[in-house]
Amino acid sequence: MLTLPLGHTDSGAELRALEPWHADELFTHIDAAREHLRPWIPTASRVVDVATAREFLQHFADLQVRDTGRLYGIWVDGRLSGGTLFKNFDAHAGVAEIGVWLAPDAEGRGLITTAVRHMIDWAFHDRGLYRIEWRNSPDNPRSRAVAKRLGLTHEGTLRGDFVVNGNRQDSEVWAVLAHEWPSQP
Secondary structure: OOEEEOOOOOOOEEEEEOOHHHHHHHHHHHHHHHHHHOOOOOHHHHOOOHHHHHHHHHHHHHHHHOOOOEEEEEEEOOEEEEEEEEEEEEOOOOEEEEEEEEOHHHOOOOHHHHHHHHHHHHHHHHOOOOEEEEEEOOOOHHHHHHHHHOOOEEEEEEEEEEEEOOEEEEEEEEEEEHHHOOOOO
16 A cells, blocks of 8 residues: 655654545544534535445545556544545546645644645656646635645636535635746656
8 A cells, every 4th residue: 555644754744645445534534523524624524424435435446447546544643634635637638626625633734735736746746637626615714724835826716606405605716827836756
């Protein structure tokens, strides 16, 4: 299994593939953080038991096989605490969209920023993509702060384009192009 440490090696945080065999762990994680996540991500309302967790994970496993999406978990001290994903991944067009979530007890450690930085590096340097997008609700300042820390450009706001719990939300669109992303040694 491939594991990528997030932060200092003693931080106890790592990024790894989140796969169908993690269904029990994903359900337990989502159930514990459900109210915190519900305003921002549809997964918090869709993953309601181990079976729906497995369906969600299998969906992303199928996307990965087709090279059109990927899903990663963030583990802190051996416990699933969040995740990152390529919600959309189009290698032919050179465009991908990144999404994230994190349990409240794991916030404030820079885990999402570090994980997304690794994802963008991989997408640009290993896969040759041209554009990475990030979307967030205007009501989610933590998500907007990550986009800013990563140096993404706010391109505009799409009105009423995203549904969470039956409610339409606006989406701020942030992006970075390959030539704007700092080269890594």
